[in-house]
Amino acid sequence: MSAFDWQRMLLADMPLLFLGEVAFRALFAFVVVFVFLKVSGRRGIRQLSLFELVVILTLGSAAGDVSFYDDVPLLPVAMVFVTLLVLYRATVMTMRRSERFSDWMEGKPVTIIKDGLYELNSLDHLNISSDEFFMELRQQGVEHLGQVRLGILETDGDMSLYFFAAHEVKPGLSVLPGAHRSEHQQVPEAGTYACVRCGYTQPMSSGQQACCPRCAQRSWSPALSHERLR
Numbered sequence: 001m002s003a004f005d006w007q008r009m010l011l012a013d014m015p016l017l018f019l020g021e022v023a024f025r026a027l028f029a030f031v032v033v034f035v036f037l038k039v040s041g042r043r044g045i046r047q048l049s050l051f052e053l054v055v056i057l058t059l060g061s062a063a064g065d066v067s068f069y070d071d072v073p074l075l076p077v078a079m080v081f082v083t084l085l086v087l088y089r090a091t092v093m094t095m096r097r098s099e100r101f102s103d104w105m106e107g108k109p110v111t112i113i114k115d116g117l118y119e120l121n122s123l124d125h126l127n128i129s130s131d132e133f134f135m136e137l138r139q140q141g142v143e144h145l146g147q148v149r150l151g152i153l154e155t156d157g158d159m160s161l162y163f164f165a166a167h168e169v170k171p172g173l174s175v176l177p178g179a180h181r182s183e184h185q186q187v188p189e190a191g192t193y194a195c196v197r198c199g200y201t202q203p204m205s206s207g208q209q210a211c212c213p214r215c216a217q218r219s220w221s222p223a224l225s226h227e228r229l230r
């Protein structure tokens, strides 16, 4: 074998007409996926649940293979399509009838923030760090947790936020990136500080070290108290 052999790279030993077959195969794959999305009744991908994503990925993989591998026949892919569709319909129907099954498949909304504090049980259970929510919070115009009355992680991965009115905002943990937020084991000056893990705030004096009474963690960040302008 020689490197950069253009015949091998572009077509290998296929005849040029195989490109025509590829066009037909791609059309077949396109129709299969399109019909699936139409028949399943989804309106867009933003509302795809984990379960639907699995179905789409499986179908996508089958449709991808059939579109350009000369040795993948068309009918088995049609069978994948029919099987997935039957499974999908059956699952959706069962989910409609049984709330327990539905919760198990799709999950439940989880409360992440309550009264300006992280719900540690939720975070531990979800196996994600609070950092992962900071970007989401910033994108929704949040500067610190003291602005947020309630934060709920929806089953589609979106976060729903409910805010304190301007006069109810309290000091809270900054959600800004590291460059705009300092962290200290020993606080440099007197002021109100927030626990970087759970958002608990307390006044601290210059040079003080403290263990968070809520989560037993020892890093503190100056609490912010701006109201939310948006």
Ligand SMILES: [Zn+2]
Residues within 6 Å of the ligand: 195, 196, 197, 198, 199, 200, 212, 213, 214, 215, 216, 217
């Ligand atoms: Zn804490």
